[in-house]
Amino acid sequence: MRRAADTRFLVNEALGLFSRLQTVRSFALGMPMVLAAAVSAPAQAAINAHLARVAFDLRRRLLDFVGWVRSPDSQSLTAEKAQARFVLLKLRFNNLLDQVDIFADVFSQRGEHVTGVFIAGLDALAEDALALPGHYYEPPPLICFVERGHGAAIRRARTRLPGGDDNPVGVIQIPRERMVGSGIASSLIHEVGHQGSELLNLTTTLRAEIDQRVAQGGPRQVGWQLYSRWLNEILSDFWAVGHLGISATYGLMSVVSLPSYFVFRIGTDGPHPFPWIRVQISLALGERLHPHPQWAALAEQWQLLYPTTGLAADKQQLIGLLLGLLPDFAQLVCNHTSPALRGQRLADIMPAAERQPARLQALFGQWQAQPALREQVAPSLAFAVVGQAKADGRITAPQEYQLLTSLLTRWALNRARTYGLPAPMPALARPLLSTNGTHFHSLIPSTHEPRTNN
Template sequence: MTATHAERTLGGLDGALLAPALVAQEAEALLVRLGRLRPFVMTETMVLAAALPYDAHRAIEQFLHAGRTTLRDQVEGFLDWLTGPGAAAPAWEQQRRFVAIRMRFNDVLSQLDVFAEVVTQRSEQGTGVWLSGLDRLAADAIRMPDPPVEPPPLVCYLARGAGAAIRRARTRLPGGRLSPVAIIRIPRERMVGHGVASSLIHEVGHQVAAQLELVPSLQDAIARRRVRARPAEAAAWDGWHSTVSECVADLWSVGKLGISSTLGLLAVVSLPRALTFRPPRGDPHPMPYVRVLLSAAIGRRFYPHPQWDALVAAWKACYPEQDVSPEVRAEIARLEGTADAFADLMASHCPPSLGGRAIADVLPLGTRRPERLLALRRTWGDDLAVLARRPPTLVLAVMGQARGAGLVAPQQESAVLADVLAAWAVRSSIDVMARPHTRPAPQRHAAPVAASAQP
């Protein structure tokens, strides 16, 4: 239907002809707007060191291009139908079909916005390079020996607020399509210090738990343990059962970072007393007060050392329990009394996905012992040439252990980590330029799962 015909029908108030003309015009206008959407490689400016990981950027661009192409085909098919068989359809049917297509267009825009938030920060001075360094940290955090499932690309961005969160790979985006990458939101207030690794690797732990299907298998193990528990302990195991998705993410963080993870967690859950002692009541996160106790219990299980008891004593001194209600105090006592057993259950758990290996078996525990980390600190010092070539999670574990031992001041720690993040970003960009341009092998993916977040 031409614009001229539309004008004639408007002038003649011919409603029967006006409706399909307006629908056709709106569909053609949608097609024009769709054509104005451009790939990120044509719209975003950033230094090469700030670029997304190659696999992640490629997956995002291919994902968005496929969405635009599919929508364009649908619009053009609708216009063909409208001038063919659909010409005889009632106006309400023509409108219904167009509205469905327009909603898909809004889904395409929503998907673009999800990734735009990640990509546009790469153009910020300094921030973009740090984010590229965090991408490399995330990639190291998800690494394990002989993974049963190929890990997805991970990308990071900053947001306000005190909590980190993850949109896991293979979870549904607006419109129902599955995300090709995992997107990790990092609080700006954590930049830059060892605490950023605690938040980031906790979120990576959620992706690992999804890939290995840890939560349902751990819940089964907890349920079996509850059956054998004394009546006084049964309620505690019920509590661990309902919060295990967050607990196993904390376990992954401690397994990669040592005490650096628990020290970073302290910063997240250092809240007003009413919030620190608030029971979960349906929230998958444990009570913040108890969460620190569990993190220390995991640390004792992985790396026996007096530092964990000292850290718990300091935490209890900051948040004395004497003015907490008797009910909450009893709940804390039950959970604290089973924390060591729960930590051991998670660490020694052998999910079917690991083929007989325990969770602890795929974590680098030997190099995260306190004495080993402090020895590395003495050897490495602040030598950027050395730090930039070491596994990022190990570097952050060393810095956190040194910070906890009082060997590194916060100012020194921040400066060193800012430099090493930039160095990792530069190395990532060099790796991209050096990689051969070959077609990647097909990836194996875990089943889709829902996204989750850390408060």
């Protein structure tokens, strides 16, 4: 039999959580931002609906717990077991706050002057890179935020959030130090590639093909094993090269330009290729998708920046093995087919035809004569054109900055016109009510058991 003090403690703790649940409200009610900086209406609706569902499920469970603790049915349990029930609710509450913080990182930055609008423009770029023609999948909403450092990351849609709930949107972290240049697209679309590859189940189906080579044994087995282990990251680089052309590889080179020790630090148990070979893989995939002498020239430049001479013999041997396999591997990736691809080659679902170097160069020439044309192309194509022009030496870095910031602002404005501000989700827009229709605060001094709906 529990003491009255034990019951009071548990009731007060549960009602305390209930009270703090009122801080979980629609982001549309609390985040200051200009309209052009807002995330898309589908993304806001998905996030608000998700948080409302989690918050009100927890609300119901808390009220059920308070009613149970005050009822005769609970008196047969010890205080220890009653506390164990409450602790599970507290953990669920903390999971909800963790989820709120994930999305708050995105929304809070939208209030930053200028930067918020640029991030909204990058949302448009991300969604464009995920929306493949042909309707191979239903793309989820994507939202971006910036973080310090030079790395990018994604919390994919439909993966687990803290507490085990499905993430309703893809959340992409991009490096602030790359704002704004063509290199930001390389990092961003690489992360989009993680989402796209998962939606198409590419890692599983392509790895099955590679593992057939592994099973053949022989001196090349180790090389195929490494390509299989690194496949998830390689497919994301493939996605970036497929959409951006050579600017994707330039962006990758910028990310992995580190002291030589790290560039040649060969780890065989992680998901990332070591930086030197990762650039070589990007070059090989780019040459396969967008044939042009520029790829050989860039490969030569990479060799001059990070020569392999002087490396230990075992490293040189492994690099030689991987380079020898690279043409076959690139062909295998580009020619891959699976049920999700509906008989198409993987290379065919990329927008490679309009991203050929000659096509990008011609578009840039047209833009010079008619600047308004640059606002009529898809965001990923615009970044590909600008990146190619920079690679060709036709624009400088300051000119690139001016052009891209103008385009990002235009895309943000276009999205604002398309979506407008969504209406607040009703479930998160009003104070939490008890199930008998009274405000929560009336429950605190009550000596009656709250009525709940099952």
